[in-house]
Amino acid sequence: MTELTEVQGGVTAPAGFLASALHCGxxxxxxxDLAIIYSEKPATVAGVFTMNLVKAAPVLHSQKVVEGxxxxxxxxxxxxxxxxxxxxxKLDAETMARTAATCFGVSPxxxxxxxxxxxxxxxxxxxxxxxxxKLAPAVNRHGGEQAARAIxxxxxxxxxxxxxxxxxxxxxxxxxxxxxxxxxxxxxATMLVFITTDASIETQLLSRALNAAVQPSFNxxxxxxxxxxxxxxxxxxxxxxNAAPINDLSEDxxxxxxxxxxxxxxxxxxLVRDGEGATKLVRIHVVxxxxxxxxxxxxxxxxxxxxxKTAIFGADANWGRVMAAAGRAGVEINPDIMDIHLSAVAMLxxxxxxxxxxxxxxxxxxxxxxxxxxDLHMGNDSATVLTCDLSYGYIKINASYRx
Amino acid sequence: MTELTEVQGGVTAPAGFLASALHCGxxxxxxxDLAIIYSEKPATVAGVFTMNLVKAAPVLHSQKVVEGxxxxxxxxxxxxxxxxxxxxxKLDAETMARTAATCFGVSPxxxxxxxxxxxxxxxxxxxxxxxxxKLAPAVNRHGGEQAARAIxxxxxxxxxxxxxxxxxxxxxxxxxxxxxxxxxxxxxATMLVFITTDASIETQLLSRALNAAVQPSFNxxxxxxxxxxxxxxxxxxxxxxNAAPINDLSEDxxxxxxxxxxxxxxxxxxLVRDGEGATKLVRIHVVxxxxxxxxxxxxxxxxxxxxxKTAIFGADANWGRVMAAAGRAGVEINPDIMDIHLSAVAMLxxxxxxxxxxxxxxxxxxxxxxxxxxDLHMGNDSATVLTCDLSYGYIKINASYRx
Numbered sequence: 001m002t003e004l005t006e007v008q009g010g011v012t013a014p015a016g017f018l019a020s021a022l023h024c025g026x027x028x029x030x031x032x033d034l035a036i037i038y039s040e041k042p043a044t045v046a047g048v049f050t051m052n053l054v055k056a057a058p059v060l061h062s063q064k065v066v067e068g069x070x071x072x073x074x075x076x077x078x079x080x081x082x083x084x085x086x087x088x089x090k091l092d093a094e095t096m097a098r099t100a101a102t103c104f105g106v107s108p109x110x111x112x113x114x115x116x117x118x119x120x121x122x123x124x125x126x127x128x129x130x131x132x133x134k135l136a137p138a139v140n141r142h143g144g145e146q147a148a149r150a151i152x153x154x155x156x157x158x159x160x161x162x163x164x165x166x167x168x169x170x171x172x173x174x175x176x177x178x179x180x181x182x183x184x185x186x187x188x189a190t191m192l193v194f195i196t197t198d199a200s201i202e203t204q205l206l207s208r209a210l211n212a213a214v215q216p217s218f219n220x221x222x223x224x225x226x227x228x229x230x231x232x233x234x235x236x237x238x239x240x241x242n243a244a245p246i247n248d249l250s251e252d253x254x255x256x257x258x259x260x261x262x263x264x265x266x267x268x269x270x271l272v273r274d275g276e277g278a279t280k281l282v283r284i285h286v287v288x289x290x291x292x293x294x295x296x297x298x299x300x301x302x303x304x305x306x307x308x309k310t311a312i313f314g315a316d317a318n319w320g321r322v323m324a325a326a327g328r329a330g331v332e333i334n335p336d337i338m339d340i341h342l343s344a345v346a347m348l349x350x351x352x353x354x355x356x357x358x359x360x361x362x363x364x365x366x367x368x369x370x371x372x373x374x375d376l377h378m379g380n381d382s383a384t385v386l387t388c389d390l391s392y393g394y395i396k397i398n399a400s401y402r403x
Numbered sequence: 404m405t406e407l408t409e410v411q412g413g414v415t416a417p418a419g420f421l422a423s424a425l426h427c428g429x430x431x432x433x434x435x436d437l438a439i440i441y442s443e444k445p446a447t448v449a450g451v452f453t454m455n456l457v458k459a460a461p462v463l464h465s466q467k468v469v470e471g472x473x474x475x476x477x478x479x480x481x482x483x484x485x486x487x488x489x490x491x492x493k494l495d496a497e498t499m500a501r502t503a504a505t506c507f508g509v510s511p512x513x514x515x516x517x518x519x520x521x522x523x524x525x526x527x528x529x530x531x532x533x534x535x536x537k538l539a540p541a542v543n544r545h546g547g548e549q550a551a552r553a554i555x556x557x558x559x560x561x562x563x564x565x566x567x568x569x570x571x572x573x574x575x576x577x578x579x580x581x582x583x584x585x586x587x588x589x590x591x592a593t594m595l596v597f598i599t600t601d602a603s604i605e606t607q608l609l610s611r612a613l614n615a616a617v618q619p620s621f622n623x624x625x626x627x628x629x630x631x632x633x634x635x636x637x638x639x640x641x642x643x644x645n646a647a648p649i650n651d652l653s654e655d656x657x658x659x660x661x662x663x664x665x666x667x668x669x670x671x672x673x674l675v676r677d678g679e680g681a682t683k684l685v686r687i688h689v690v691x692x693x694x695x696x697x698x699x700x701x702x703x704x705x706x707x708x709x710x711x712k713t714a715i716f717g718a719d720a721n722w723g724r725v726m727a728a729a730g731r732a733g734v735e736i737n738p739d740i741m742d743i744h745l746s747a748v749a750m751l752x753x754x755x756x757x758x759x760x761x762x763x764x765x766x767x768x769x770x771x772x773x774x775x776x777x778d779l780h781m782g783n784d785s786a787t788v789l790t791c792d793l794s795y796g797y798i799k800i801n802a803s804y805r806x
Contacts, residue, residue, distance in 0.1 A: 054730030119723020314802025320522020399717025
């Protein structure tokens with residue numbers, strides 16, 4: 001069993017990764033809004049991107065970088081998504097990459113770019129290019145936490161994690177940062193997630209590990225059912241650790257994948273906990289399904305139900321809404337044999353409503369973490385989806401986000 | 404061109420229909436919560452019901468009534484949905500029907516039943532049966548408006564409409580009542596809609612006309628994306644008008660269908676206007692689609708986007724959210740050729756963001772009715788979906804609906 005140790009530093013925790021961030025003037029308040037993550041050595045790279053047909057210009061550029069298989073840096077800004085900005089937007093994304101590439105003496109196709117913020121507005125590209133020229137020489141070993149802050153939009157907290165993973169020879173570190181906090185219902189990826197590792201791992205294996213790690217983490221969360229135009233997860237592996245290189249599906253590969261999964265799962269949970277207006281983390285477990293895909297479909301339908309989410313916000317044990325959501329998920333179910341638990345309290349057993357302790361249910365539903373468990377009693381597969389409740393705060397944040 | 408005249412009276416506007424309502428004790432506040440609609444003559448009947456796999460007990464009974472093809476009465480209660488109530492719930496629904504049937508001297512399978520309210524709670528069936536015995540002898544020509552009140556849950560206003568339709572010989576009247584106001588994203592039907600007509604029309608033709616009328620009305624609205632367990636639309640035609648009978652796909656049939664469509668469309672719009680917490684009616688028009696189904700899929704995705712709905716609540720011209728929703732609808736689109744208008748203001752033309760007058764956009768978005776028009780420029784088909792904005796009021800209503 002691989003033993004993971006959490007360490008400080010986020011994306012600069014792995015050897016050979018440097019970062020820096022500053023306020024270049026896109027965000028109004030003076031908070032950092034531009035970050036660079038740089039690898040001292042060429043790194044293998046893998047990425048997953050939004051399935052939204054409306055893809056932002058930086059996504060199109062970064063997809064080319066991932067296709068190339070090698071990366072040296074990521075440049076990311078918050079406050080403006082550079083999405084639906086036409087040909088000019090594509091030029092702006094390339095200018096971001098090229099400016100950093102020139103500073104570091106690498107190819108523009110080794111520099112991934114990412115943007116997050118309002119859709120349909122142009123980047124202030126001159127200001128960004130000027131800021132990149134200041135930021136590039138300033139990258140340092142302690143810049144990971146500042147980079148996590150620079151990619152925040154409506155997030156209330158920076159999201160950063162790093163783990164040390166022992167391999168057959170030596171140890172590697174995997175670090176990651178992420179930003180949410182709305183437009184979160186990823187379809188292959190979530191808003192922005194950058195992961196670094198000093199493992200030495202081939203591009204194909206890195207891509208395989210990333211896809212395995214994304215499914216139970218970023219693809220199993222939702223805040224509001226809206227997939228963004230800019231969803232991006234990029235992982236860079238620079239081999240700076242001098243631990244055993246990973247060249248095949250060895251035990252070391254699975255140790256690495258285990259570590260990567262842990263990083264993704266931790267960041268995904270942080271995204272949901274900090275979901276726009278969220279007061280509670282809700283874990284939706286659907287068990288007893290014939291197929292995993294069925295379980296996930298039902299869990300996602302429950303997780304995206306406004307009626308379920310508002311009931312959880314109000315600590316109201318309205319389990320009937322869970323049942324109604326399950327019934328419209330497009331999966332064959334038999335209501336007469338199902339069980340539903342809200343946290344530890346049985347609400348429905350074999351299709352029969354239970355007399356439950358209202359006071360106990362209320363008490364459990366006012367906790368910071370709530371579980372909803374649905375047993376279909378049809379098979380042996382299951383899925384868990386993480387979501388948050390829907391509060392007045394979500395409306396407040398989103399009624400005037402742009403203006 | 405058939406000329407429709409709106410008349411007073413709702414479901415008791417057509418000849419030969421009587422109704423009554425009272426407070427039997429399910430709702431807390433003393434508001435009416437039980438209604439009977441009765442036809443003096445046997446009526447042909449058609450219905451569409453929820454596609455949710457979790458179907459309430461009254462839905463199962465009423466489906467049998469519709470299969471029988473003839474109905475005499477509808478008994479409906481609010482405050483309790485009699486859904487997910489097991490075998491006992493089915494017995495309770497049958498008791499509702501049988502009690503009314505005995506009072507009127509008809510078969511229980513000529514009495515449709517409907518319930519709306521909290522899911523998973525048993526009906527107070529003894530109290531309901533007692534109340535039915537009082538209500539049945541009290542049915543009268545002016546009971547339509549009271550019946551509309553008795554089926555309300557979170558609705559703030561009763562919803563009732565009636566139209567007079569000239570046929571080749573004589574005139575008929577079609578009346579309807581409906582209730583919303585949450586769990587509205589019908590899939591073949593919406594919460595509760597009862598329609599009466601004194602037309603003489605064969606069951607098969609009635610069913611055909613109803614299905615045609617439901618698609619652009621109740622199947623083209625959404626409040627919160629949640630389909631209910633109790634969605635029911637029932638139409639009864641008793642032939643009491645002595646207008647020309649409708650026995651084939653004649654001009655009279657199409658005049659009838661036109662009238663029925665009008666009643667359904669008016670009720671559907673009332674449902675959305677009175678959506679839980681709604682402050683605005685939003686019409687989403689998707690044009691230039693290859694297939695109608697594509698247009699409707701995109702329109703529904705936009706209509707259900709929390710981010711779009713909160714932006715409209717905040718009168719924020721955040722058209723990028725419309726684009727992001729269109730991109731995740733699962734329909735092939737080309738972002739580079741699309742146009743988007745918010746009310747009368749062009750936001751995007753041929754994929755290029757427009758410089759627009761912010762003050763004018765704000766002014767138009769603060770109106771009670773807002774239009775969102777998306778032109779895909781791919782074909783000639785289109786669809787319109789009605790929705791409402793998402794406000795603090797929705798959260799307030801749903802955070803403690805049950806308790």
